[in-house]
Amino acid sequence: MKNNKFETQCVHEGQLKDTLYKGAISPLYMATAYSYEETDRYPRYFNTPNQVGLAEKIAALEGAERGLIFGSGMAAISTALLAFLKKGDHVVLQNDLYGGTTNLVVEHFENYGIEYSFTEGLSAHDFEAKIQANTKVLYVESPSNPLMKIVDLEAIAQLAKNNSLVSMIDNTFASPVNQNPIAFGIDIVLHSATKYLGGHSDILAGAVACSSAHMEKIFAVAKSLGGNLSDLSIWLLERSIKTLxxxxxxxxxxxxxxxxxxxxxxxxxxxxxxxxxxxxxxxxxxxxxxxxxxxxxxxxxxxxxxxxxxxxxxxxxxxxxxxxxxxxxxxxxxxxxxxxxxxxxxxxxxxxxxxxxxxxxxxxxxxxxxxxxxxxxxxxxx
Ligand SMILES: Cc1ncc(COP(=O)(O)O)c(C=O)c1O
Structure with a gap:
């Protein structure tokens, strides 16, 4: 499946087999209680069959090793940031961001002892100018909301690598159809799946796509914060992405x-x-x-x-x-x-x-x- 083209992946990647009745679409597994004899399967561990299937689809569409689906874009964004920032760390963020992300940083990071700086402009030099000895993450959003400014993804990824930082992008406005930041060296891709991935103004969801190593860190925080999406919405989101x-x-x-x-x-x-x-x-x-x-x-x-x-x-x-x-x-x-x-x-x-x-x-x-x-x-x- 991974070798298929994007359009085919939208339809088929991560689809669950209906072995019982041989239906053409993923069956929906709504259980929140699974036998402990087999595995520690539980929705908040992001490992129900429908969650795992859709995570594989998102990973494929972004050219990532792993994906994870969240209950909202902000659940995905906050979990990813908190996975790489601890007390005493610093993050450099683009000055021109979705308001909810700005609010998360400005209203809450001080309580966690996390320092932050917003850039003056959107060039890699603007980001470099704000890097400190304790900086751990560079955070961008491109195209930006609402003025559709573009950040040079390759330059930001390189800057992050040169300084051993993790680069993150909110790829919501572009969608994986128009932009795959991992191909330019960005480490972590975030989505409000409420937007293009859902596409029908009826699902609130979020997604993360990145390497297995980065996902291990995100998952460790995610299962404690508990921002998973319900399996019913996961199933609907999978259906929506078929036409993405x-x-x-x-x-x-x-x-x-x-x-x-x-x-x-x-x-x-x-x-x-x-x-x-x-x-x-x-x-x-x-x-x-x-x-x-x-x-x-x-x-x-x-x-x-x-x-x-x-x-x-x-x-x-x-x-x-x-x-x-x-x-x-x-x-x-x-x-x-x-x-x-x-x-x-x-x-x-x-x-x-x-x-x-x-x-x-x-x-x-x-x-x-x-x-x-x-x-x-x-x-x-x-
Ligand atoms: C660019 C962008 N990122 C993140 C979000 C947050 O997503 P959600 O509302 O799904 O939490 C939004 C929501 O409008 C957005 O436009």
Missing amino acids: SIRVRQQNENALTLASYLEQHHAIEKVHYPGLSSHPDHSLAKKQMKGFTGMMSFALKANIHRTTFEKSLKIIQPVVSLAGVESTITIPAITSHKLLTPEGRKKQGITDQLVRFSVGIEHVEDLINDLNQALEGAANEG
């Missing part, structure tokens, strides 16, 4: 068309999409990504009434999460980045007119029409 490749490729294609459309629209100030040649990191994105994702953000011109725009959309829905098959928008200033001060948001380039757009798999012409009617309506009001 075709979903995300359609989202990539729609997003590229829409980004080009929006870029020339009179109501739009700027489009942030790594697939556009106007994006400052376009060539880096081309080097390390196979597609540019269904995620983008765009700034409305000052004369466009943002709330009218949001309320006028008929197909595209205003929601907090992302990466479902349905197109959605979010306003970072009032959702994901609302805890920052207005100055902090301004410093990061997150204005009140910025819209984050998660492109779905609908027909692209319908999405263009929906955006256009909402933009024209909001322009008349502006």
